[in-house]
Amino acid sequence: MSTETQTPEETFNQHCVTPAGCKTIELLIEPRDTDLGGLSVRRVLPTRQRRMVGPWVFFDHMGPADFPAGEGINVRPHPHINLATVTYLFEGEILHRDSIGSYQPIRPGDVNLMVAGKGITHSERERPEVTESAHRLNGLQLWLALPEAFEEIEPAFYHYPDTDIPRVDVDGVPIRVIMGSAYGATSPVKVFADTLYVEAYLLAGQQIKVPVAQERAVYIAEGELVTAETRIPEHAMAVFSNVPDIVLTATRDSRIAIVGGESLGDRYMEWNFVSSRRERIEQAKIDWTTHAFPKVAGDEDEFIPLPE
Template sequence: MEPHSVDLVITGATKDIGGFEVRRLLPVAKRRAVGPFVFLDHMGPAVLAAGKGLDVRPHPHIGLATVTYLYDGSILHRDSVGSVQEISPGDVNWMTAGRGIVHSERSGEAARAVDQRVHGLQMWVALPLQQQETDPVFAHTPKSELPEISGPGWKGRLIAGSLFGKTSPVTTLNPLFFADIRLDAGADLDLAAGYDEAALYVVEGEIQIDGKPIEEGNLAVLRNYATPTITAVKSSVLAIFGGDTLPEPRFMYWNFVSTSRERIDRAKQDWQHGVFDPVPGETEFTPLPEG
């Protein structure tokens, strides 16, 4: 009998950050990455009351690309290369930090004026060894430019990479994929991603993977090259992602990712001593965590 397609189910840890709930799915002790994806946070869903808003102060990154994808609400992105971009549901913000970038994430003025439901995913992709020190760059791709994918009882949007015969226009430096999939109750989806590693996160609903139940809020990490059948127990929203295995291990500290501990130590010193370029128009500062 062949082993089950699911290698590990991750429930994640939920924490409240000032009235805003975040569930951390990656990294965990038993799984540090899925392909090049080394970080996954499920934000919300939460309602921010009128007059309130999301305020993530300027903070740095190195050695990775950040991916922001929303189901509800909006977030205003500003960064040290001069980008100012509001992201809406279905769009994708892909920020390549490379040798170093600083950004903030806030609610815009219009969003603060009313009650706003905010719901989305934030992910980090570790950059390939040879591109870790590339120049920082930010790219916004509206949902109208992202390929639609579909089958009997399901439809979705390909956010990055190649899957189901389609290729996203989003520029990535790694062999990877990321798709937003919505299934009707009872629908089946056969997945053959064609990459080393893959995972499915149940954003809403409930599914079975080859008959194994996976509930809402759980991340199912598949065995390498698995080709499972996904069945929607109820109407469901899935984030399906993965890619080829990173050849080298990655070290992580705070917002820094690198193949070198020494490089992370240098980034810590650079942030403390103001070496990173600032975000134009922003004066707030996020201190380096203690310890």
């Protein structure tokens, strides 16, 4: 998704606290719902208190949203540099188009990885076959910072269907390893640094142990968890401290995403641009306003202007 302002956290309001007496949770982020044209979005990362978790610089929960016939997601072409977007849906469908010629509907369980590298333009809309009927959308979109050695690579697009993403069962908890390695499984999704992204669905009373990574966090898309006697409410992210053997317990049926990986150092962020170099972002802003970015194949007529 394209952000609405120059700095991605400005449009959104998050409440961040450090739970008193809890050595397991470093920060608890509770985002507020923001309506973007009929779509409820919660922006978890970045916040002023926490810019990144591992290589992850951006975390949006889209929906759940119910659209009447004739309406739906309609994000005009916009640019990215020096990052990769990862889209994963629980419900619904989004049509991805980009400036390297990709045309790909993403459906529940699929993983879309778009590598912006030195620069890419894309749009996110819905096919007429979807919008002609009432429908629902619910999913996550995350951005990965690319390591400095990969920031200016050629843009690329990778689509992994639902059947390619590993499934494991740990003590009765169904788990999908979306990126990286965890619970004895390794995802085929391309990574550029040590990256962790896991989805799980826990019934009330079930537990899950958080995989090992340099930095880790859990987001509650649905339900509620506790760890070390600290409650993690629905639609909140708990960023963990560096303690071993973190166990999460569901107090009600819960869908969660565990993310993390290696720290890549600081990144500058403005609008849809992420880079290790401030001057690179300034150049990208000039390139977008002067129409130097390539156009989206099949979606050339519209674009989102650079926010003032």
